[in-house]
Amino acid sequence: xxxxxxxxxxxxxxxxxxxxxxxxxxxxxxxxxxxxxxxxxxxxxxxxxxxxxxxxxxxxxxxxxxxxxxxxxxxxxxxxxxxxxxxxxxxxxxxxxxxxxxxxxxxxxxxxxxxxxxxxxxxxxxxxxxxxxxxxxxxxxxxxxxxxxxxxxxxxxxxxxxxxxxxxxx
Amino acid sequence: xxxxxxxxxxxxxxxxxxxxxxxxxxxxxxxxxxxxxxxxxxxxxxxxxxxxxxxxxxxxxxxxxxxxxxxxxxxxxxxxxxxxxxxxxxxxxxxxxxxxxxxxxxxxxxxxxxxxxxxxxxxxxxxxxxxxxxxxxxxxxxxxxxxxxxxxxxxxxxxxxxxxxxxxxx
Ligand SMILES: [Zn+2]
Ligand SMILES: [Zn+2]
Numbered sequence: 001x002x003x004x005x006x007x008x009x010x011x012x013x014x015x016x017x018x019x020x021x022x023x024x025x026x027x028x029x030x031x032x033x034x035x036x037x038x039x040x041x042x043x044x045x046x047x048x049x050x051x052x053x054x055x056x057x058x059x060x061x062x063x064x065x066x067x068x069x070x071x072x073x074x075x076x077x078x079x080x081x082x083x084x085x086x087x088x089x090x091x092x093x094x095x096x097x098x099x100x101x102x103x104x105x106x107x108x109x110x111x112x113x114x115x116x117x118x119x120x121x122x123x124x125x126x127x128x129x130x131x132x133x134x135x136x137x138x139x140x141x142x143x144x145x146x147x148x149x150x151x152x153x154x155x156x157x158x159x160x161x162x163x164x165x166x167x168x169x170x
Numbered sequence: 171x172x173x174x175x176x177x178x179x180x181x182x183x184x185x186x187x188x189x190x191x192x193x194x195x196x197x198x199x200x201x202x203x204x205x206x207x208x209x210x211x212x213x214x215x216x217x218x219x220x221x222x223x224x225x226x227x228x229x230x231x232x233x234x235x236x237x238x239x240x241x242x243x244x245x246x247x248x249x250x251x252x253x254x255x256x257x258x259x260x261x262x263x264x265x266x267x268x269x270x271x272x273x274x275x276x277x278x279x280x281x282x283x284x285x286x287x288x289x290x291x292x293x294x295x296x297x298x299x300x301x302x303x304x305x306x307x308x309x310x311x312x313x314x315x316x317x318x319x320x321x322x323x324x325x326x327x328x329x330x331x332x333x334x335x336x337x338x339x340x
Contacts, residue, residue, distance in 0.1 A: 093236035
């Protein structure tokens with residue numbers, strides 16, 4: 001059931017059996033656009049949603065983990081990739097699903113990558129061969145486009161969600 | 171009780187009465203260092219923790235809210251301040267409390283500010299009169315120091331937590 005707890009000013013979920021109040025909060029997703037000799041690392045998802053489609057390594061930040069550590073962990077879990085963080089590429093507030101996505105730009109420490117349990121395969125794509133029609137989520141497209149714009153820049157403010165772009169799959 | 175759910179790889183909190191699994195996730199805090207004619211807006215906290223100490227406007231991001239919207243909302247709630255976001259000043263991963271704090275640099279649209287319900291008072295401080303010894307949290311000090319460093323910069327990467335600095339009050 002939904003209630004407004006005492007001293008609060010918004011509706012929260014309440015378990016009527018035990019009185020436990022679940023505060024629902026936005027979730028933090030961390031990921032990285034990883035490059036190696038002009039090529040970009042993508043992973044083909046082994047899990048739903050969007051199984052079979054391509055994504056950058058990304059996932060939920062864990063407790064007691066910095067955003068940079070989280071991006072490095074996800075690169076390892078999904079692509080057995082070791083990376084060096086270069087810059088905070090983008091901060092996307094995805095309102096429909098209440099996610100804040102922090103996407104880093106990172107350099108692979110070697111081209112030796114392989115699929116982790118959540119990936120069917122991983123691949124280092126030449127820029128001109130990127131699978132634009134088979135990307136898993138809109139934010140993967142935004143991140144790749146922002147990566148291209150960032151390459152000429154030394155210091156830059158993180159990109160934000162392109163205005164007018166749908167957050168949903170089209 | 172603490173369990174590892176099927177298909178998961180980490181411990182989660184489980185309610186033994188109803189089976190509800192509570193995924194504990196890092197929380198997102200949004201705030202802003204707000205300036206007006208060389209002065210900085212701070213609020214003296216009316217609530218615990220750190221009642222009576224000074225902070226920038228900041229608080230938890232709500233569902234379906236962008237990080238910029240959240241920073242603007244907090245400035246209004248705590249200081250009745252209307253602001254224009256200038257830049258993402260900093261992203262602090264505060265590991266001990268599993269918070270990711272996104273702090274913006276913002277310009278006040280007027281010097282007309284007043285305390286909201288969570289503030290005892292609000293004040294526009296000259297830089298040389300900032301209450302360094304009465305700041306509520308370490309991240310307020312970091313943000314003020316990073317604000318000073320950012321003023322000369324047009325485009326800059328967000329600052330991160332200073333290395334070697336304690337996350338706790340000293
Ligand atoms: Zn329950
Ligand atoms: Zn319960």
